[in-house]
Structures are given as C-alpha cells and as structure tokens.
Amino acid sequence: MHPSPEYRPGLPEQNDNVSHNHPLKEFVILLSGVTAFLLLAAWSLGLLVDWAAGFISPEMEAVIFSSMQVSGATVFVQQKDDPRRVALQRLVDELGRCNEVGYPLRVNMAKSKIANAFAFPGGRIVILEGLLETIDSENGLAFVLAHEMAHFKHRDHLRGMGRGLVFTAFSALLTGAGSDITQLIAPALGIGQARYSQDREALADKLALETLNFFYGHVGGATEFFEAMQEETGEQGRGIGGYFASHPEAVQRINALRRLAAASGFAVRKTAPLPKALVTPADAPSR
Amino acid sequence: MDALIQLIFFLTLLTLGYVFGKIAEKKHYRSIIEREKQWMQIPTTSGRHVLSTDREVKGVKLATGSVVISVDYFKRILAGLRNFFGGNVRSYETLVDRARREAVLRMKESCPKADQIINLRLETSSISKGNKNQIGSVEVLAYGTAVYLYPSSTATHL
Numbered sequence: 001m002h003p004s005p006e007y008r009p010g011l012p013e014q015n016d017n018v019s020h021n022h023p024l025k026e027f028v029i030l031l032s033g034v035t036a037f038l039l040l041a042a043w044s045l046g047l048l049v050d051w052a053a054g055f056i057s058p059e060m061e062a063v064i065f066s067s068m069q070v071s072g073a074t075v076f077v078q079q080k081d082d083p084r085r086v087a088l089q090r091l092v093d094e095l096g097r098c099n100e101v102g103y104p105l106r107v108n109m110a111k112s113k114i115a116n117a118f119a120f121p122g123g124r125i126v127i128l129e130g131l132l133e134t135i136d137s138e139n140g141l142a143f144v145l146a147h148e149m150a151h152f153k154h155r156d157h158l159r160g161m162g163r164g165l166v167f168t169a170f171s172a173l174l175t176g177a178g179s180d181i182t183q184l185i186a187p188a189l190g191i192g193q194a195r196y197s198q199d200r201e202a203l204a205d206k207l208a209l210e211t212l213n214f215f216y217g218h219v220g221g222a223t224e225f226f227e228a229m230q231e232e233t234g235e236q237g238r239g240i241g242g243y244f245a246s247h248p249e250a251v252q253r254i255n256a257l258r259r260l261a262a263a264s265g266f267a268v269r270k271t272a273p274l275p276k277a278l279v280t281p282a283d284a285p286s287r
Numbered sequence: 288m289d290a291l292i293q294l295i296f297f298l299t300l301l302t303l304g305y306v307f308g309k310i311a312e313k314k315h316y317r318s319i320i321e322r323e324k325q326w327m328q329i330p331t332t333s334g335r336h337v338l339s340t341d342r343e344v345k346g347v348k349l350a351t352g353s354v355v356i357s358v359d360y361f362k363r364i365l366a367g368l369r370n371f372f373g374g375n376v377r378s379y380e381t382l383v384d385r386a387r388r389e390a391v392l393r394m395k396e397s398c399p400k401a402d403q404i405i406n407l408r409l410e411t412s413s414i415s416k417g418n419k420n421q422i423g424s425v426e427v428l429a430y431g432t433a434v435y436l437y438p439s440s441t442a443t444h445l
Contacts, residue, residue: 006338007330011323017384019377023365024305026377030368037371187294 035188042192045170049162053155058103058123061158065122085109087277088127088145091138095146099211101153107145115228117144119151121161132278134228137271139221141278143212150207156200163193197246202256209257213266221271222257226250304360311359312381319388326395331404331431338403342436350404350433352393355414356386357424383411383425390429401433 056064088107096105103123110126115134118126125148135141151157171185213219230250248256261268273279330338337344358366358379365378387409395404410428 009327009330011320011327015384018380019375021377023361023378027361027365027368030365030372034368034371187291187297190293 038185038188039192041170042167042189045166046163046196049166050159053158053162056155056158062104062122065120082109083277084132087275088141091142091275092125092145092149095142095149095211095215098214099146099149099153099207101149103152105149105152115225117148119148119157121157123152125149131225132274135225136274137221137224138274139212139216139271140224141274142215143208143222144225146208146211146215147204150204150211151200153207154200154203156204159200160197163196167193194246198248201247202253205253205257206260209260209266210264213261213264216269216272218267218269219257219261220268222261223254224271226254226257230254300360301364304362304364308359308361312385315385315389319385319392322392322396323388326392329395329401329404331391331395331407333405333407335406337405337434340402340436342402342439345435345437347435348398348401348433349430350394350398350401351428351430352390352395352397353426353428354386354389354393355424355426356382356389358382363423383427386411386425386427387429390427394429394431398433400435402436403434404431405434407431 085107088109092105092107105123105125107125107127110128112128113130114128115130116128117131118128120126125145127145131144132141135144167189171189174185209219209222212222227250247253260266332338362378362382366376369376369378390409391407394407395401398404408430410430412426412428414424414426
C-alpha cells in the first residue's frame with residue numbers, strides 16, 4: 001500500500017505548537033497586572049495634578065480661562081442688570097466673607113428647567129434657573145452657593161479638569177486612541193475618578209455646612225436642595241451605577257450632613273425666605 | 288454612568304467572544320483531527336524530490352489550499368493585554384495552528400487521488416494588517432506538488 005518505504009504514516013501524540021494552559025487564567029493574571037499598574041499610575045498622576053494646581057493663582061486662572069467666556073457671553077451679558085443676578089451676587093459676596101475663598105467670584109444664571117449649579121474655572125458660578133424654583137429658602141440657596149464656593153476654595157475645578165486631561169492623554173498614550181484596550185481602561189479610570197469626585201463633593205458639602213453655620217448661626221435649610229432632589233429621583237438607589245457617579249447619592253449626602261451637624265453641635269433653626277428678587281412664580285403656592 | 292454602560296458592553300463582548308470562540312475552536316479541532324487521520328495515507332513532505340519508489344511518475348499538479356480564520360474578541364483583548372508585558376502571545380497560538388493544519392488538509396482534499404505531495408510550503412499573511420478597529424484575521428496558504436504515479440507493475444515487483 002505505501003508507495004515508499006521512507007514513509008510511515010503517523011500523527012504526533014500531542015500538539016506542541018499551542019500552549020495548553022487555560023486562557024482565562026492568563027487573562028486574570030494579565031488583567032490584575034494592568035489594573036494594579038493603572039491604579040498606581042492614576043494615583044501618582046492625580047497627586048501631580050494636585051501639586052500643579054497649587055501653582056495656579058486665581059489671577060492666572062482668570063487669564064487662562066478668560067477665553068471660555070466667549071461662548072456664554074451673549075447669554076450672560078443681558079443679565080447684567082437682572083435683579084436676580086444682583087441678588088445672587090450679593091449673597092455670594094456676603095458668604096465669601098465667611099469662607100475666605102480668595103477668588104473674585106461672579107454669579108451668572110442660565111436658562112434651564114434643571115435644578116443645578118456649577119463652578120467653572122475662572123471664578124464663575126452658574127446657577128440654572130430651575131434651582132430657584134426648587135429652593136424655597138435663602139438658607140437652602142446659600143448652602144448650594146457655599147458648596148460651589150467651596151469647590152473654588154479647594155481648587156476642585158482645576159483638579160478635576162487636570163485629571164480629565166492627564167488621564168485621557170495617559171490612556172491614549174498607552175494604548176493608542178480608540179483601541180480595544182482603551183475600552184477597558186476608560187471604565188477603570190472612570191471608577192477611580194468617580195470615587196475621587198465623590199470625596200471632593202463630600203468635602204465641599206462639609207465646608208458649605210460650616211460656612212452656613214458661620215453665616216446664619218445655624219444650619220437650617222442645608223439639606224433642602226438634596227431633599228428636593230431625592231423626591232424627584234424617588235426612593236430607589238442607583239445600585240451599581242453609584243460607583244460610577246460623580247456625586248454621592250442625595251440620601252447619603254443628607255445623612256452625612258446631619259451626622260456632621262450633630263457632631264459639630266450646629267443648631268437647626270427656622271429658615272429665612274428667599275430674597276424678593278429671587279422668588280419665582282413656582283415658589284408662590286408653597287408660601 | 289457612561290463608564291458603566293461601556294463596561295457592560297465590553298464585558299458582554301468579552302463573554303460572547305470567549306464562549307463562541309471556544310465552541311468554534313473545539314469544533315474545528317475535532318474536525319481537523321478526524322480529517323488528519325483520514326488523509327494521513329498521502330505522504331506529504333517539504334522535500335524537493337519524489338520519495339523513493341519503484342513506480343514511474345505519471346504526472347504532477349500544483350495543489351493549493353488556503354484558509355482565513357478570524358480571531359475572537361476575547362483572544363484579541365488577551366493579546367492586547369499581553370502587549371503591555373511582552374512574552375508569548377498564547378491566545379493566538381491556536382489560531383495559527385488551526386489555520387496551518389486546515390490549509391494543509393484542504394490542499395490534500397484538493398487532490399484526493401495523488402500518491403504523494405512534495406515540496407510543501409506554507410505562507411501566512413494577516414488580513415487587515417495595520418488597520419485598527421478592523422477584524423483581525425490570519426490567512427494561511429499551503430501549496431505543494433501533487434505527484435501521480437503509474438500503478439506498480441506486478442512484473443518488476445517481487
């Protein structure tokens with residue numbers, strides 16, 4: 001049958017050309033190595049950003065971010081004589097004497113139904129109009145403003161922005177933008193950043209509470225905004241999504257503020273109504 | 288929240304890639320081993336000369352067999368992780384092993400009546416080389432010379 005005596009048909013007993021260990025095991029080992037490296041890198045880069053943020057003075061910051069005003073200028077300029085803006089600015093200036101932000105802060109309002117406030121680099125606080133409808137007392141409003149001011153005092157806007165920049169550049173450098181591994185790194189860094197951001201929010205809440213107590217002599221109204229938020233979102237928690245969120249859950253913030261107020265011996269008294277200029281029609285029925 | 292969706296998306300792809308990649312690979316290996324036993328009887332060598340035989344060469348033909356096999360998502364991620372540390376990219380080993388063996392089998396199946404295949408060569412090329420976000424797949428081409436012999440004459444055979 002065999003055409004040649006040189007040839008003996010046979011197959012190798014085992015395949016030496018492939019590795020026989022389990023791919024999942026290799027995956028777990030490699031993944032934990034990469035994760036450990038990333039955590040270390042993110043942590044040390046974050047410290048570097050914090051260190052660098054300390055070198056940027058408020059004046060320098062205003063110069064750097066002055067170009068950012070262009071986009072919103074048309075909206076904000078019309079508000080120059082808006083009585084609501086003037087009232088908010090006055091409140092911020094008065095609060096500023098209590099928490100020594102060291103920034104020239106300007107308040108602006110933006111049209112939106114959403115109740116929120118933002119701290120932008122360059123010393124600009126933006127209040128969304130929805131916030132004025134949600135909040136009924138001056139104390140509640142002062143807490144939100146003091147919270148944003150605390151972000152300025154802590155330089156959180158610079159830290160957050162710096163981290164965003166550095167992490168994006170870092171992951172792109174490491175893997176090339178849009179590669180498969182970026183899909184893995186982005187959520188990992190996202191969790192780290194969310195965790196950091198939640199910590200900073202809690203710190204800003206703490207300073208805001210102290211400012212409120214210093215300003216009014218009590219901390220009534222501190223949780224007003226979060227209570228309104230909680231009513232809106234309902235009772236159910238965010239589940240696993242909470243690990244990725246930039247802000248702690250409203251109920252956690254309320255509890256943390258209450259604990260802090262109790263521990264510091266801050267009193268809770270009756271809140272003052274909003275200044276007349278800031279009362280919106282939506283507030284009227286609840287009065 | 289964005290990151291969470293991204294992570295779920297990623298893990299889903301990874302699991303799908305692992306499960307379906309594993310199933311496809313097992314199935315393919317079963318087929319390869321079975322067919323290798325079946326085609327074992329055709330002597331196939333990389334040598335340039337016909338294996339010594341007392342029969343005369345009737346004719347020769349070029350025999351080719353090629354295959355393209357794609358990498359699954361899990362293997363690609365595993366290889367990507369391996370890129371950080373260096374070392375053997377084990378996740379791709381089975382891929383090229385299957386491709387090589389399948390190509391040789393297809394070459395043999397293209398000339399079932401051949402008595403020998405000599406001068407066997409294998410060529411490999413990666414499809415979509417250098418293009419990111421494209422399906423990474425490997426092509427293996429096996430080619431050789433199929434040799435057909437005259438039936439052995441009973442007169443010369445003792």
